[in-house]
Amino acid sequence: MLPDIDVVTRDDLMRLITKYRLRPIKRLSQHFVVDPTVIRDIVKHVPGGSRVLEVGTGIGVLTYYLARVASQVITIEIDGRLVRIAERVLSGLGNVSVIQGDALRIPWPNTDVLISNVPYSITSPLIIRIIKERIPMALLTIQREVADRLVSGPGSDNYGRLSIITQCNYSVNVLSTYPPDSFYPSPEVYSTLVMMTRREPCYSDIRILESVTNLLFRHRNRILRWVLNKYLGPEAVNTIINVGIDVNTRIRQLGINELIRIADLLGQFINDTNNH
Template identity: 85%
Template sequence: MLPDIDVVTRDDLMRLITRYRLKPVKRLSQHFVVDPAVIRDIVEHVPSGSRVLEVGTGIGILTYYLARVASQVITIEIDGRLVRIAEHVLGGLSNVSVIQGDALRVPWPNTDVVVSNVPYSITSPLIMRIIKEGVPRALLTIQREVANRLASEPGGDDYGRLSIITQCNYSVGILSTYAPDSFYPSPEVYSSLVIMTKKEPCYRDMRILESVTNLLFRHRNRVLRWVLSKYLGPNAVNAVINAGIDVNARVRQLGINELVRIADSLRPFINHYGNH
């Protein structure tokens, strides 16, 4: 049994990792939380009695503290070696289920919150899965640079497809940022804790919005007219002008509401373009 969340120390967590002689697998981007502040920040934003899906169990440290506030924790871990350790660490907790598998592929249960100290290699696919599943809330520790992309405003250096698709479906906030030594082994970058809260989607057809943003953000610094002419032709330019959009704006300056209007006006062209 681990110490209470209010008193647990970094040394407590490092001792647990050392006891199991863990050698993290680089290919799986394994970095374990060893800073109690990270755990406290996450747990504080998990509503009491909620159903939690955790992606990446590790050895079960975060899982243990989630189980203290959640009614149920289902946690998915791809590494069988870690699953065996986690089952030992979590032994006796009746509200925890550990699943061995790839969290991007296995079916997800109905859940209130997704929590993950995200393996960096799966950050974007995991965020897209959260959006497609329509999870009400997500708490993710991710690379600071990716967190900045998620929360970025139009015109910003970090603004792009991931910002738009995420903000179309979720309110995004950056809760805190952590130094590399908050994790073991220390990654080469800072990490941020992001909260995503589901909202009414900005657009009904995500396939079209994804296709349009994929097309436009190939040339994010070009003016809209140039990109449309290159890929879709003059009729598409006219359709966007008729929707009241300034086609002389640069792609990276377009806000989500403008992109929604562009997506609507380009629907017939995108369907045709996709068939080629």
């Protein structure tokens, strides 16, 4: 049994890692939380009695504290070694289910909140799946630079496909940022806790929005006319001109409302291109 969340220390968490002689697997981007502040920051934002889905169980430390506030925690871990350790750490907790599997591939249960200390290698695919699954709320610890992308606006160096698709479907709040030594082993970057709260989508078909932004942001510093001519031809350019959108705007300067209008108009052209 772990100490109460208010009194658990870094030494407590490091001792647990030492006890199980953990050797993190680099290709799985494994970094374990050893700063209790990170755990407390996450848990305090979890509504009491909620159903929680956790991606990346690790050795079950965060899971343990989530189970104290949630009605149910279903936690997914790809690494069988960690599953076995987590089952020992979490033994005796009747409201926790540990599943071994790839969280990007297996079905997700209905949930109120998704929580993850996200393995950096799956950050973007996980966020896209959260959006497609319409998860009501997500608390994610991610690379600071990815957090910057989620909240960036037009013209910013960090503005891109992930900014647009996320902001179209979720309100994003940056909660806290943590130094590398908050995790073991320490990553080379700072990490940021963000809260994503679902809102009414600004565009109904995420697949079209994905396709259009994927095409346009291949050349984010080019003007719209150049990209459309290159991939879709002059008819697509004329279609955009006819509704009053300035085709001399650089891709990275297009706002979400403009991109939604463009997606509406280009959906057919992109479908035609994909069918050839």
